Amino acid sequence: MQQKKLAFIGAGNMSRSIISGLIQSGYDKNLIMASNPSSGPLEKMAQEFGIKTSQSNDEACAFADAVVLSVKPQVMGKMCDALTKDGFENKLFISIAAGLTVSRLKEMLGGDYDLVRVMPNTPSLLGKGMSGLYAEQGISSDNRQFVEDMMNGVGATVWAEKEEDINGVIAAAGSSPAYFFLFLQAMQEEAMNMGFDEQAARTMVQQSMLGAAEMVCQNPDLQLSELRAQVTSKGGTTAAAVNTLIDEGLQETVAKAMRAAVSRAEEMAKEL
Ligand SMILES: NC(=O)C1=CN([C@@H]2O[C@H](COP(=O)(O)OP(=O)(O)OC[C@H]3O[C@@H](n4cnc5c(N)ncnc54)[C@H](O)[C@@H]3O)[C@@H](O)[C@H]2O)C=CC1
Numbered sequence: 001m002q003q004k005k006l007a008f009i010g011a012g013n014m015s016r017s018i019i020s021g022l023i024q025s026g027y028d029k030n031l032i033m034a035s036n037p038s039s040g041p042l043e044k045m046a047q048e049f050g051i052k053t054s055q056s057n058d059e060a061c062a063f064a065d066a067v068v069l070s071v072k073p074q075v076m077g078k079m080c081d082a083l084t085k086d087g088f089e090n091k092l093f094i095s096i097a098a099g100l101t102v103s104r105l106k107e108m109l110g111g112d113y114d115l116v117r118v119m120p121n122t123p124s125l126l127g128k129g130m131s132g133l134y135a136e137q138g139i140s141s142d143n144r145q146f147v148e149d150m151m152n153g154v155g156a157t158v159w160a161e162k163e164e165d166i167n168g169v170i171a172a173a174g175s176s177p178a179y180f181f182l183f184l185q186a187m188q189e190e191a192m193n194m195g196f197d198e199q200a201a202r203t204m205v206q207q208s209m210l211g212a213a214e215m216v217c218q219n220p221d222l223q224l225s226e227l228r229a230q231v232t233s234k235g236g237t238t239a240a241a242v243n244t245l246i247d248e249g250l251q252e253t254v255a256k257a258m259r260a261a262v263s264r265a266e267e268m269a270k271e272l
């Protein structure tokens with residue numbers, strides 16, 4: 001992988017996940033700088049990853065060939081306004097913010113700079129991330145390749161053909177770890193109601209999830225419904241549980257939740 005000097009503006013959860021995954025995949029820590037207004041997250045990152053840090057976003061931008069915009073969408077405009085923007089025409093910008101379009105980001109940055117949108121998720125921390133990528137026509141193949149390689153370093157990637165497809169990536173991947181955590185939490189709580197202690201309940205649900213995920217990954221030719229059928233004896237316990245989930249509208253609820261994520265991204269695009 002080509003290694004550019006990278007700056008992460010905003011040292012929060014998502015930056016931490018990507019930086020951790022990059023370093024585990026062999027990215028040179030001396031080529032990474034993170035900036036943040038408060039020193040706490042920077043000290044933690046310097047200690048944990050050995051990267052450079054600064055409380056000045058300008059210093060981080062000056063250091064970098066590629067600048068990852070990793071603040072909350074609601075503070076992006078204010079953060080961009082405050083940048084000196086020196087030498088920006090020679091830099092690649094990578095935005096991971098939900099709901100901010102390329103054209104809106106360019107307005108915030110104040111120029112028609114090279115910009116790629118990435119929609120990652122937090123399992124990037126472990127090299128198991130999933131990222132959707134979107135770039136306009138004018139972005140060079142070198143820059144596209146760099147972003148693709150960078151995010152493949154922390155998981156898998158898919159290119160979105162149209163910018164609005166990034167909102168579908170948010171629904172299916174960016175936000176979706178939280179859906180699985182909620183499902184597991186509900187299972188853990190019910191196992192505890194059945195008398196297991198917290199740790200035993202957690203071990204049962206997390207190990208089952210891990211095993212199920214491995215089975216999905218290792219059987220790409222098997223439909224998900226077939227994997228489910230393999231667990232489900234006719235007239236047995238799984239059928240009783242799964243039929244309850246289906247009858248209670250699980251599939252419709254999941255579809256509704258994913259559409260809510262897309263709608264919120266669309267709303268944010270109008271609000272910000
Ligand atoms: N957390 C997630 O699962 C995902 C988040 N994203 C996107 O990543 C971006 C960051 O989200 P998180 O890391 O979750 O948020 P976060 O709140 O954990 O991190 C944001 C960081 O930005 C810092 N910050 C605030 N104002 C700043 C400024 N003016 N200059 C520099 N840093 C500043 C904050 O102190 C904080 O450390 C958001 O735009 C979000 O849409 C995208 C995909 C997944």
Ligand SMILES: O=C(O)[C@@H]1CCC=N1
Nearest residue numbers: 097098170174175176
């Ligand atoms: O909740 C959010 O808005 C961000 C984007 C995807 C995951 N977290």
